[in-house]
Amino acid sequence: MKIEMGFGQLMKVGRAIRNPSRDSFKLLENNRLVDRLTQSRICLTDSLHKARFTTEHIRKTGKGEKKYVVGWRWRERRRRIVMKMSRWLIHQYPASMQTGLTYLVLLYTAAAFHCASGQAKCNKRSRALWYRARSEHEGLGLSDAELQTISRMGDMKHFKNVLNPILIPRVVGTESHARVRKHLVDTMDGLGWTVEEDSFDGDTPLGMKRFTNVIATLDPDAPRHLVLACHYDSKIDRESVFVGATDSAVPCAMMMNLAKVMQAALDKFRQTRSDLTLQFIFFDGEEAFHRWTKEDSLYGARNLAAKLQDISYPANNRDGTHSLHRMDLFVLLDLLGSEDVQISNYFKDTERWYARLVSYEQRLNDLQLLHRRPFIFKKRSMYNAGIEDDHIPFLERGVPVLHLIPAPFPSVWHKNTDNASALHYPTIENFTKILQAFVADYLHLVF
């Protein structure tokens, strides 16, 4: 229910159920869950004493639940309105000149509305509100019950089913490489994601090669992306036997498995038409053909980062925002699947997100939802690790990065023993649960 109040303040009246273990609320209207609210996003009046609001809309407290009047904070409300308008504009564009004029008027109104609040100067930066949302974004905070649900959702049989077709040599340009790519595309397409094959020709020490990144997006209309990424090519070797189970067949399978086991929650999330969505990037050509250099490595990542930087978003905007700004956070998975895995925090500016991985591993462990293993995510930082990987072209362009790679590298790294026998399933299962909790937390998923 929406009620127009006071100086145009838009209020929602409904039931807000407080989750005792965290600072968040489930907002219900007519017993239907309409939103999840964290404290930072709302002002919340503990029922009747602020009765200048519509007391007639507040009914008596139900058992174990409190009634609240919930109103968006002014800042949040303004952000939502401008977001909605800009999203609408992006989708309708281009249109006829006549509608273009209407857009201009609407845009002007939105800007005037924004400036009139007096809380922010109407400067160039403040116009790209969708972009600024990433620095204000907070995780939801999952309850113990939600962690238990995530743990129950796990499906290692599915994990092995999606992993098996990748456990083969997949050197760029070979038939098995194309077969693996088809497996990625078909799997993500089958889960209802929008899949794009981003192909280009690149010059390598072995001549021109065709590379294809696979980009799968849950809701391609959403401006902001939580990106999970890995590479699907495997390193070339003389005997053509190198499989790269940890490098990076397992990360590819972990991502597809996440999309499968969280499908219901992700579908529900897509229906909310949030300004945020989940995107998977399966990079091609991460490995060097001859010897790792700046030119001979990261073919797919270098090409995509440069390309996205050149695509202004929204189209023809005057803020200077481009498609790389759509990446809220770029989470790169690499060298995962073996038993000897210790991950550290490698970047200061994404430390708050790394800390959530540490915290979810701790809580899942306390709830006895993990196999008894040494912790994967260490409470330590290695800011000067300097590990070359697919995140580099994005990091260099200012994208916030989380690099989920063990240091030291697994003992099988770039050896022919990096195959199925190097894999340790209890460790893999623990990792998948922590990653799934992280994604649910970031996207504010409802189970």
Ligand code: 1BN
């Ligand atoms: C990671 C997995 N890398 C290659 N396969 C990147 C890398 C290459 C890291 C050389 C260090 C040295």
Ligand code: ZN
């Ligand atoms: Zn490698």
